[in-house]
Amino acid sequence: MDTGELKAVLESAGLSQYQANAYVTLLEHGSASASDLADASGVPGPRIYDVLRDLEDEGYVVTYEQDRLYARATDPEEALSGLRARINQYETAADEIQHRWQEPDSNDHEITLIRRFRTVLGRARADIETAERHVQLAVAPEQFLELRPLLADAHDRGVYIQISLYVPPDEDLPFEESAFEGTCTEARRRELQNAFFLLTDRTRLCFAPHVDSSREYGVLAQDRDTAYVFHWFFLTCLWEVYPPIHVDRDDTPPFVFVAIRECIRFIEPLLSDGATIAASVEGYHTGSGRERTLSGTITGVDITGEGDRDGPITLAQLAGRASFVLETDEGSYTIGGEGAVIEDIGADRITIEAIDGMTDEIEL
Secondary structure: OOHHHHHHHHHHOOOOHHHHHHHHHHHHHOEEEHHHHHHHHOOOHHHHHHHHHHHHHOOOEEEEEOOOEEEEEOOHHHHOHHHHHHHHHHHHHHHHHHHHHHOOOOOOOEEEEEOOHHHHHHHHHHHHHHOOOEEEEEEOHHHHHHHHHHHHHHHHOOOEEEEEEEOOOOOOOOOOHHHHOOOOOEEEEEOOOOOEEEEEOOOEEEEEOOOOOOOOOEEEEEOHHHHHHHHHHHHHHHHOOOOEEEEOOOOOOOEEEOOHHHHHHHHHHHHHOOOEEEEEEEEEEOOOOOEEEEEEEEEEEEEOOHHHOOOOOOHHHHOOOEEEEEEEOOEEEEEEOOOOOOOOEEEEEEEEEEEEOOOOOOOO
16 A cells, blocks of 8 residues: 555545554654654644644644654554544444345334345245244245245144245156155245245235346345235135145145135035034234134135136136134124134134035045
């Protein structure tokens, strides 16, 4: 570093131009009288005394009297303690700027645009690690394999996991179907490419529509309303139209559901066939918001437009109101799903405990 650059750095660290000139000159001379230092550094004579006093206050120099005023540079270990503290602050600030650019903090109602997919994937890993009830995931095979250990841990915790895997229509599955065992409740193969999607516990969203594109960007959200919209994107574009390639369910109860519409599509034909369905519901009271757990018998379903229906329930019909009635020892409750308002209970988890009186074989 040449003399000019050193002076510029000292000025950026807080010294004035005269102070930087005087200090660098004094470093070269070791010690000097005030008048000689003024001549050598270019600091005006009347100003040199104020400059030296300020440098002494900052710990850069020591002044002393002989026949006139002299100054010498102090030990750099002492003089530069303040400069090193500033350097540490700059480095800390640079690290924090980098961290916030890559991975902004979230709060309860935040939507953030991200410019790097790796940041989206990093947040996805953290969300899977903390998932409690439900994971909806759309990935490419390499991303599934990267996240597989975390998915397996979540599956072991009892999290209900749906995986939509992108594989081109003219290619075979790049690994054995057994790779899904112990990692998810159900997996389907989709043809819509590139989109990365993770919705956790109906609240936390990680989304990147163009993973390998020059237009790479992502969305992070922690907002129930936004998550609800993306939940329907997952169902309609990444899930319902594709066939299952792996299902981790027994042929006999209990059957667990985290989405009321999926539950209704399962129980409605059973009720129509005269079956008695015992169920338990974990959720919240829509009036008070308090958590509730109920057990009883499902006695009916309420679906928008069901009077015009001829045949199995369609996804379009379930896009409106979808609820069922649970008869308990405490009374009768209407059970809704995500965003329930008019029902008594909003269900987070529904377990079909037993099914009696069936005349047809169950299809999951």
